[in-house]
Amino acid sequence: MIQETIVTSQNAEGLVHIAPMGIHIDGDRFIILPFRPSTTLDNILATGSAVLNYCDDVRVFAGCLTGRRDWPVQPAEKVQGSVLVGALAHTELVLDSVEDDATRPKLFCKAVYTVNHAPFQGFNRAQFSVLEAAILISRLQWLPPEKIATEIAYLKIGFEKTAGPRELEAWQWLMVVIDAHQGRSS
Numbered sequence: 001m002i003q004e005t006i007v008t009s010q011n012a013e014g015l016v017h018i019a020p021m022g023i024h025i026d027g028d029r030f031i032i033l034p035f036r037p038s039t040t041l042d043n044i045l046a047t048g049s050a051v052l053n054y055c056d057d058v059r060v061f062a063g064c065l066t067g068r069r070d071w072p073v074q075p076a077e078k079v080q081g082s083v084l085v086g087a088l089a090h091t092e093l094v095l096d097s098v099e100d101d102a103t104r105p106k107l108f109c110k111a112v113y114t115v116n117h118a119p120f121q122g123f124n125r126a127q128f129s130v131l132e133a134a135i136l137i138s139r140l141q142w143l144p145p146e147k148i149a150t151e152i153a154y155l156k157i158g159f160e161k162t163a164g165p166r167e168l169e170a171w172q173w174l175m176v177v178i179d180a181h182q183g184r185s186s
């Protein structure tokens with residue numbers, strides 16, 4: 001199973017990095033798969049730790065993909081790391097082993113601490129649409145413009161029916177990037 005999370009990591013000097021990542025969950029193993037080059041990869045190799053933040057504020061996902069990485073954090077409890085203040089829950093990880101790869105290494109991690117901060121509010125289709133549109137942005141250079149247009153048109157259906165203010169803001173950030181890429185003014 002893959003869970004879309006916000007990974008927070010730190011470099012050796014303690015500088016925090018925030019990035020959305022799809023984490024593979026295999027029993028009690030958490031596998032992080034960063035595409036090279038990756039600050040998240042460099043940081044986890046440097047400190048041997050990371051934090052998974054389970055977050056329903058999709059502005060963090062959209063923000064990281066549109067140059068807005070400065071989200072509030074607080075110190076982790078058990079590892080060298082930071083927790084996203086807006087997370088509903090988080091898991092602190094230590095690096096167990098690495099399967100190296102020229103394109104996408106696998107970082108096998110173990111959980112050392114998990115805590116809930118706020119209740120899960122239920123599924124929301126606009127949040128799904130924002131996540132999918134953010135993933136499209138991370139792949140813009142590989143996708144034909146027609147595919148991008150078709151996918152956005154589909155994602156917009158659920159988005160328009162169910163979005164709240166956070167989703168509207170996140171979607172607007174993403175559409176500025178997509179419209180610029182598609183050669184239109186936004």
Ligand SMILES: Cc1cc2nc3c(=O)[nH]c(=O)nc-3n(C[C@H](O)[C@H](O)[C@H](O)COP(=O)(O)O)c2cc1C
Nearest residue numbers: 004019020021022033034035038039040134135138
């Ligand atoms: C929902 C979502 C899931 C993502 N999952 C991954 C992932 O598993 N691996 C990856 O390298 N990038 C993933 N990305 C893209 C990264 O967040 C983005 O490219 C980021 O800058 C990674 O590089 P960094 O570690 O240098 O920040 C994902 C993006 C989104 C929106």
